[in-house]
Amino acid sequence: MQKPTNGELEILRLLWQESPATVRQINDRINANRRKGQKEVGYTTTLKLMQIMADKDLVSRTREGKTHLYSPNISEAESQQALVDRLLETAFQGSAMKLVMKALGSSQSSPQELDEIRRYLDQLSDEKSSDR
Amino acid sequence: MQKPTNGELEILRLLWQESPATVRQINDRINANRRKGQKEVGYTTTLKLMQIMADKDLVSRTREGKTHLYSPNISEAESQQALVDRLLETAFQGSAMKLVMKALGSSQSSPQELDEIRRYLDQLSDEKSSDR
DNA sequence: TTGTTATTACGAAAGCTTTCGTATATAATT
DNA sequence: AATTATATACGAAAGCTTTCGTAATAACAA
Numbered sequence: 001m002q003k004p005t006n007g008e009l010e011i012l013r014l015l016w017q018e019s020p021a022t023v024r025q026i027n028d029r030i031n032a033n034r035r036k037g038q039k040e041v042g043y044t045t046t047l048k049l050m051q052i053m054a055d056k057d058l059v060s061r062t063r064e065g066k067t068h069l070y071s072p073n074i075s076e077a078e079s080q081q082a083l084v085d086r087l088l089e090t091a092f093q094g095s096a097m098k099l100v101m102k103a104l105g106s107s108q109s110s111p112q113e114l115d116e117i118r119r120y121l122d123q124l125s126d127e128k129s130s131d132r
Numbered sequence: 133m134q135k136p137t138n139g140e141l142e143i144l145r146l147l148w149q150e151s152p153a154t155v156r157q158i159n160d161r162i163n164a165n166r167r168k169g170q171k172e173v174g175y176t177t178t179l180k181l182m183q184i185m186a187d188k189d190l191v192s193r194t195r196e197g198k199t200h201l202y203s204p205n206i207s208e209a210e211s212q213q214a215l216v217d218r219l220l221e222t223a224f225q226g227s228a229m230k231l232v233m234k235a236l237g238s239s240q241s242s243p244q245e246l247d248e249i250r251r252y253l254d255q256l257s258d259e260k261s262s263d264r
Numbered sequence: 265t266t267g268t269t270a271t272t273a274c275g276a277a278a279g280c281t282t283t284c285g286t287a288t289a290t291a292a293t294t
Numbered sequence: 295a296a297t298t299a300t301a302t303a304c305g306a307a308a309g310c311t312t313t314c315g316t317a318a319t320a321a322c323a324a
Contacts, residue, residue, distance in 0.1 A: 005310085005311060005312090006311085006312095007311070007312065008311095009222065009223070013222070013223075022271095023271080023272090024270085024271085041312090041313080042313065042314060042315095043270095043271090044272090044273095044313080044314060044315080044316095045312065045313050045314065047271085047272070047273085048273090048274085048312080048313075048314085049311090049312075049313095051272085051273075051274090052311090065320095065321085066270070066271060066272090066319095066320060066321060067270085067271065067272090068271085068272080079223070080223055080224065080230070080231075080234055081234055081237075081238060083219060083223050084219070084231065084234045084235050084238060085238055087215060087216070087219055088235065088238070090138075090141065090142075090145070091141070091145070091211070091212055091215050092212065095245075096235045096236055096238070096241050096245070097241055097245040097248060097249060098212070099212075099216065099235045100232050100235050100236065100249055101249070101252055102212050102213055102216045103216050103220065103228045103231045103232050103235070104228055104232060104252065104253070104256060105213075106213060106216060106217055106220070106228070109228050109229055109256075111257060113228075113229040114253050114256060114257055116229060117229060117232055117233070117249075117253060118250065118253055120233055120236065121236070121246050121249060121250055121253075124236060124241075124246060125243060125246055137280085137281060137282090138281085138282095139281070139282065140281095154301095155301080155302090156300085156301085173282090173283080174283065174284060174285095175300095175301095176283080176284060176285080176286095176302090176303095177282065177283045177284065179301085179302070179303085180282080180283075180284085180303090180304085181281090181282075181283095183302085183303075183304090184281090197290090197291080198289095198290060198291060198292095198300070198301055198302090199300085199301060199302090200301085200302080265324100266323100266324085267322100267323085267324080268321100268322080268323075268324090269320105269321085269322075269323095270319105270320085270321080270322095271318105271319080271320075271321095272317105272318085272319075272320095273316105273317085273318075273319095274315105274316090274317090274318100275314105275315095275316090275317105276313100276314090276315090276316105277312105277313080277314075277315095278311100278312080278313070278314090279310100279311085279312075279313090280309100280310085280311080280312095281308100281309085281310080281311100282307105282308080282309075282310095283306100283307080283308070283309090284305105284306090284307080284308090285304105285305095285306090285307095286303105286304090286305090286306105287302105287303085287304090287305105288301100288302080288303080288304105289300105289301080289302075289303095290299105290300085290301070290302095291298105291299085291300080291301090292297100292298080292299075292300090293296100293297080293298070293299090294295100294296085294297075294298090
């Protein structure tokens with residue numbers, strides 16, 4: 001499985017939200033998300049991109065009457081993991097800690113979320129002390 | 133300040149480790165990091181890239197005898213923050229928590245690091261409860 | 265049937281990043 | 295001074311992603 005480009009990632013995100021979907025649906029949603037002043041993406045542009053993604057096996061498609069229905073071939077979780085791993089390697093010298101701090105610092109997480117992270121940390125610590 | 137490309141980011145990383153540096157030094161280190169079988173990057177390739185970066189104001193340079201000395205114009209912290217923010221937006225719908233969990237899950241952090249993150253979480257919680 | 269509309273297929277242009285060859289300048293060496 | 299080595303400047307090619315025009319196809323309506 002290969003690394004999706006930016007354009008491909010945008011389409012994958014939409015497919016993760018709702019799939020299967022037609023090219024028309026995806027293209028409409030892409031343009032709905034465009035902020036004012038930004039040029040619209042042509043239908044055939046989206047079509048071509050999705051055809052290429054099918055070639056690369058990033059998505060699969062089935063004929064449904066006149067149109068094609070597309071579904072993602074990689075899960076969101078899988079892809080998030082790959083993105084995080086790459087960011088860790090390229091920008092944080094593999095230090096998850098530094099990345100975590102930057103992520104927490106920038107966004108306002110709720111106390112509940114912080115608690116959940118604590119629980120996860122505890123779980124990790126437990127695994128470490130018992131895995132031998 | 134604009135978003136660095138992949139190649140530019142590689143050079144910035146090296147400059148963050150040690151600057152100022154010459155094109156020769158950077159190019160040598162780029163090739164030293166190349167894993168076996170991977171084609172070497174030509175000197176003029178690196179030169180051109182660094183010239184472009186100077187045009188874009190990603191780096192600044194001063195003449196030093198025959199050569200140029202390059203320094204980064206953005207800090208590592210600043211750039212890491214930008215990368216994390218972008219990843220948060222594009223791949224995690226803004227949920228720092230999900231990103232944090234993925235980051236922690238993939239890499240083996242030491243118990244010390246996990247503790248440090250706990251302290252940081254506590255600090256964040258304190259700020260929340262006292263900032264009104 | 266005939267015309268209209270929506271879809272796919274596909275080649276090629278446009279745009280951006282990376283790579284490289286060549287010319288030119290500058291310093292060091294013999 | 296002549297040669298050699300190393301640097302910069304720069305245009306252009308190579309490679310990849312994105313965009314678009316056009317043609318072929320299928321469904322639908324008049």
